[in-house]
Amino acid sequence: MNTSSSTEKKIKSRLKGTGYFALAGIPAVWFLLFFLIPFIIVLKISFSEADFSIPPYTPLTQYAEHILNITLNFTNYLSLLSDNIYLYAFISSIKLALFSTVLCFLIGYPVAWAISCTRQSLHGLLIMLIMLPSWTSFLIRIYAWMNLLSVNGLLNSFLMKIGIIKEPLIILNTNYAVYIGIIYCYLPYMILPVYNSLRSIPHTLTEAAKDLGARPAKAFFKITLPLSKRGIFAGAFLVFIPVIGEVMIPQLLGGSQTLMIGNVLWQTFFNSNDWPMAAALAIMMLIILMVPIRLFNRMKATEELIRE
Amino acid sequence: MQQFFINLRRSYLILGFVFLYLPIIILIGYSFNASRMVNVWTGFSTRWYAELFNNRELLNAVWMSVRIAFSTATVAVILGCITSYVLIRYRSFRGKAFFSSMVTAPLVMPDVILGVSLLLMFVFLNQATGWPETRGSLTVWLAHVTFCTSYSAVIISSRLQEMDKTLEDAAMDLGAGPLKTFIFITMPLMFSALAAAWLLSFTLSLDDVVIASFVTGPGATTLPIAILSSIKQGVSPQINALATLIILGVSAITLVAWFFVRRSNLNSTHKGITQ
Numbered sequence: 001m002n003t004s005s006s007t008e009k010k011i012k013s014r015l016k017g018t019g020y021f022a023l024a025g026i027p028a029v030w031f032l033l034f035f036l037i038p039f040i041i042v043l044k045i046s047f048s049e050a051d052f053s054i055p056p057y058t059p060l061t062q063y064a065e066h067i068l069n070i071t072l073n074f075t076n077y078l079s080l081l082s083d084n085i086y087l088y089a090f091i092s093s094i095k096l097a098l099f100s101t102v103l104c105f106l107i108g109y110p111v112a113w114a115i116s117c118t119r120q121s122l123h124g125l126l127i128m129l130i131m132l133p134s135w136t137s138f139l140i141r142i143y144a145w146m147n148l149l150s151v152n153g154l155l156n157s158f159l160m161k162i163g164i165i166k167e168p169l170i171i172l173n174t175n176y177a178v179y180i181g182i183i184y185c186y187l188p189y190m191i192l193p194v195y196n197s198l199r200s201i202p203h204t205l206t207e208a209a210k211d212l213g214a215r216p217a218k219a220f221f222k223i224t225l226p227l228s229k230r231g232i233f234a235g236a237f238l239v240f241i242p243v244i245g246e247v248m249i250p251q252l253l254g255g256s257q258t259l260m261i262g263n264v265l266w267q268t269f270f271n272s273n274d275w276p277m278a279a280a281l282a283i284m285m286l287i288i289l290m291v292p293i294r295l296f297n298r299m300k301a302t303e304e305l306i307r308e
Numbered sequence: 309m310q311q312f313f314i315n316l317r318r319s320y321l322i323l324g325f326v327f328l329y330l331p332i333i334i335l336i337g338y339s340f341n342a343s344r345m346v347n348v349w350t351g352f353s354t355r356w357y358a359e360l361f362n363n364r365e366l367l368n369a370v371w372m373s374v375r376i377a378f379s380t381a382t383v384a385v386i387l388g389c390i391t392s393y394v395l396i397r398y399r400s401f402r403g404k405a406f407f408s409s410m411v412t413a414p415l416v417m418p419d420v421i422l423g424v425s426l427l428l429m430f431v432f433l434n435q436a437t438g439w440p441e442t443r444g445s446l447t448v449w450l451a452h453v454t455f456c457t458s459y460s461a462v463i464i465s466s467r468l469q470e471m472d473k474t475l476e477d478a479a480m481d482l483g484a485g486p487l488k489t490f491i492f493i494t495m496p497l498m499f500s501a502l503a504a505a506w507l508l509s510f511t512l513s514l515d516d517v518v519i520a521s522f523v524t525g526p527g528a529t530t531l532p533i534a535i536l537s538s539i540k541q542g543v544s545p546q547i548n549a550l551a552t553l554i555i556l557g558v559s560a561i562t563l564v565a566w567f568f569v570r571r572s573n574l575n576s577t578h579k580g581i582t583q
Binding site (some may be wrong): 021023024026027028030031032034035036037038039041042045055107110111113114115117118124125126128129130132133135136137138139140141143144145146147148150152153154157184187188191216237241242244245246247248252262265266269270275278279282285286289293296297 | 313317318320321323324325327328329331332334335338347387390391393394398401407409410411412413414416417418419420421424425426428429431432435450451453454457461508511514515517518521522532535536539540543547548551554555558559562566570
C-alpha cells in the first residue's frame with residue numbers, strides 16, 4: 001500500500017517533470033529554429049560566392065563522382081579586410097556610435113536628473129512622456145527631421161527670417177543630420193536607465209554631504225554621479241549597440257559621405273544582390289558587437305530598463 | 309543658490325521636452341496645410357486626410373500590418389509567459405543559462421543582423437523542405453514573434469520575480485493543479501505585465517521596417533515598408549496625415565494604459581495603507 005502510493009507519487013512527479021520540460025521545449029525550439037540556426041546559416045553562406053542563380057550564391061558542398069567537395073571561399077572576408085570601403089564603414093560606424101553615445105549622455109543625463117528631482121507624483125507621467133515618442137513610429141520620427149532640415153525646410157526658413165543666416169544651411173544628407181537623428185531617436189533609451197539609477201539613490205546621502213559642508217556641485221560629482229554609474233553604462237550600451245547596426249537614419253538623413261556598416265550591409269544585400277558578402281558583413285558586425293553585448297548582459301542592464 | 313538649481317532643472321526639463329516634441333508637433337501641424345509644399349503654410353485643410361482614405365495601397369498596408377501585429381503580440385505574450393515561467397519558477401536545469409541568454413539575445417541584436425539571418429534561414433528551409441513556399445506575411449509574423457517574445461519575456465519575468473510565490477503555493481496545497489493555479493492565481497496577479505507585454509509587442513511589430521524588408525516577399529507590403537518607399541521619394545503631406553493618425557492613436561492607447569496601471573497601483577497602495 002505504502003510502496004504503491006510512493007511509486008505512484010514518483011511516476012506522477014516524473015510525468016510532471018516531462019510536462020514541465022515539454023513546456024520549456026516550446027520556446028527553446030522556437031529560438032533554436034528562428035534565432036540560433038539562422039546564424040549558422042549566415043556563417044555558412046558567408047563562405048560562398050555570389051552567383052546568378054536562385055538563391056544568388058554558390059553551394060558550399062558538391063557531390064560529384066562519389067566525392068563530397070567542400071569549397072570554403074574566403075574572398076568575402078579578404079575583401080572585408082582589403083576593400084577600403086568596408087574598413088572605412090566599420091571605423092566610421094564605431095566613431096559615429098561613440099560620439100552619439102557621448103552626446104546622448106550629455107543631453108540625457110541632465111534631463112534624467114531634473115526628472116528625478118521633481119515631485120514623486122510627477123515621475124511616472126514625465127517618464128511616460130519621455131518614452132511616448134519612441135512608441136510611435138521610428139520612421140515617422142526620422143521623417144519629421146527630413147521636413148525640418150531640408151534646404152528649404154522650416155529650420156532654414158526660420159533662421160533666415162530672424163536673420164541669423166543669409167544662405168540656407170545644408171544639413172540634410174550630411175553627418176550632422178545623422179547625429180541629430182540618432183540623438184533624437186535614442187535619447188529616451190539613455191534617459192530611462194539613468195533616471196532609474198538616480199531614483200534609487202537615497203536622498204539622505206546627498207543631504208549628508210551637504211550637511212558636512214560639500215557644495216552642491218561637489219556633492220553631485222562625489223555622490224550622485226558615481227552612484228548612477230550603472231544607469232549610465234546601461235544607457236550607453238542601449239545607445240551604442242543599436243546605433244552600430246543602424247540602417248534607416250543614415251539612409252534617410254545621411255549623404256554620400258555617411259558610411260555606416262548597417263546601411264552598407266543593406267545596400268550590399270538589396271542593391272548589389274550580393275548575399276554572401278552581406279552575410280560576411282553581418283558576421284563581422286556580430287564579432288565587433290560581441291564585447292559590448294557580453295558586458296551588457298553581464299551587468300544585467302535590461303533590469304535597469306524595466307525597474308518601473 | 310537654491311533658486312538657481314531649481315531654475316536650471318526646470319530649463320533642462322523644458323528643453324528636453326521641446327526637443328522631443330517640437331518636430332512631432334510641427335509634423336502634425338503641417339498635415340493640415342492646404343499646400344503641397346511642406347514649408348509654406350497656405351491655409352487649413354483636411355484634403356490630405358481625404359486623399360489618405362482613398363489611397364487603397366496604403367490602407368491595405370495598414371490592414372496587413374495590424375493583422376500581423378495583432379497575431380504577433382498574442383503569440384509573443386503566450387511564448388513570453390512560458391519562457392518567464394521556465395526562467396523564474398523552474399528549478400535550475402542543465403542548459404538554463406544557455407536558454408536564458410538565447411531568449412534575451414535578440415533584445416540587443418541589431419535589426420539588420422536579425423533580418424539577414426532570418427531571410428537566409430527561410431531560403432534554406434525552403435530549399436531543404438519546400439516550406440515556407442513563399443515569403444510574405446507568414447515569414448514576417450515568424451520573425452516578429454521571435455523578437456517580440458524576448459521583450460515579453462523580460463517584462464513578464466520581472467513581474468513574476470517580484471510576485472509573492474506563497475499565493476501559488478497555497479493554491480497548490482489546497483489541491484489546485486499547476487494549470488488551474490496558473491490561470492486563477494498567477495495570471496490575474498500579473499495582468500498588468502501581460503497587458504504591457506502585449507502592447508509593446510504590438511507597437512514593435514507595427515513599427516518594424518528593417519526585419520520586415522528582409523523577410524517579406526512580393527505582395528506583402530507592411531505599413532512601414534510602404535511609408536519607407538514613399539518618404540524615399542521625399543516629403544509628402546499625405547504621409548504627414550498618416551503620421552498624425554499613428555501618433556495620435558499610439559498616444560491615446562498609451563495614455564489610457566498608463567492611467568489604468570496608475571490607478572491599480574494607487575488602489576493597491578491604498579489597500580496596503582488601510583490594512
